[in-house]
Amino acid sequence: MARVIAIDGPAAAGKSTVGRRVAEELGSFYFDTGLLYRAATWQALRQGMPVDDGPALAKIIDTTAIEVRPASVGDGRLADVWVDGQDVSWQVRRPEVDRHVSAVAAHPEVRAALVEVQRAVAHRQPTVMAGRDIGTVIFPEACLKIFLTASPEERARRRLAETQPEAGAEAFQAVLEALQARDELDRSREVAPLRKAPDAIEIDTDRLSIDEVVQRIVALARARACGGQ
Numbered sequence: 001m002a003r004v005i006a007i008d009g010p011a012a013a014g015k016s017t018v019g020r021r022v023a024e025e026l027g028s029f030y031f032d033t034g035l036l037y038r039a040a041t042w043q044a045l046r047q048g049m050p051v052d053d054g055p056a057l058a059k060i061i062d063t064t065a066i067e068v069r070p071a072s073v074g075d076g077r078l079a080d081v082w083v084d085g086q087d088v089s090w091q092v093r094r095p096e097v098d099r100h101v102s103a104v105a106a107h108p109e110v111r112a113a114l115v116e117v118q119r120a121v122a123h124r125q126p127t128v129m130a131g132r133d134i135g136t137v138i139f140p141e142a143c144l145k146i147f148l149t150a151s152p153e154e155r156a157r158r159r160l161a162e163t164q165p166e167a168g169a170e171a172f173q174a175v176l177e178a179l180q181a182r183d184e185l186d187r188s189r190e191v192a193p194l195r196k197a198p199d200a201i202e203i204d205t206d207r208l209s210i211d212e213v214v215q216r217i218v219a220l221a222r223a224r225a226c227g228g229q
C-alpha cells in the first residue's frame, strides 16, 4: 500500500507527536489507532461491561458510533474522539481507561471489530497510522514501517512531563510501572501482539530530538515516494 506509513511501538514512545509532524510534512492524514481501543474501553466502562468478555465488547463496538478526527479545539488535545455523539477526547485519556485498555485490546473479537475501520481510513487518503500492529496486521504491505522505541524510564519521563509536569519521584514510579504493565500485556497477547515487523526500521528515540526523528522518517518516506507526497 503506497499510501500508508505504519508507526508502531510501545506506549509513550512518541508515536503521536512524531506521527502528526510526519503527516504534516508529507501532506497526509494522521490516524492514531489507540484512540479506537480507548473509545471502546471508555464505552464499555461507562456501560459497566466487564472487560473480560470479548464477544460482548465486540458487540458494543458494532453498535457504537466511534469517530476520530483531527483536533477541532485548541485545548491541548491531539485529536477529537466522539462516542455516540459525545465528545470524549479527554475522557479516553483518563487513568481508568489506561488501566483497562490493554485487556480490552487483547480480545480477538475486539480486534476483528476494528480492523475494517482502520483499513477504510487509509483507503480514503494517504495516511500515517500509529498503533501496535499496523505494520504486522493492519497494513503488512505499508510502504514504510517504523518501530519507534525508547527506554521505559525515558517514556515515563515524557508521559509525566505531558500529564503532570509538577509531579515527583513517587508519581514517576507509578507511571513507569503502569507503562511497563501495559507493554507486557500488549507484547504477550496471542492476537496481533506488539512486535517489530521484520521489514520495519527501528528508531530508538532516547537520544534523539523530536525534530531528528521526524526528519529521519520524512527522508525515508521521500526516498520511497511513500506517504502521499
Ligand code: DC
Pocket: 011, 012, 033, 034, 035, 037, 038, 101, 102, 105, 106, 130, 131, 132, 133, 134, 182, 186
Ligand atoms: O497508543 P495508546 O497508548 O493510546 O494505545 C492504547 C492501547 O490500545 C494500548 O495499550 C494497546 C491498544 N492498541 C492496540 O492493541 N493496537 C493498536 N493498533 C493500538 C493500540
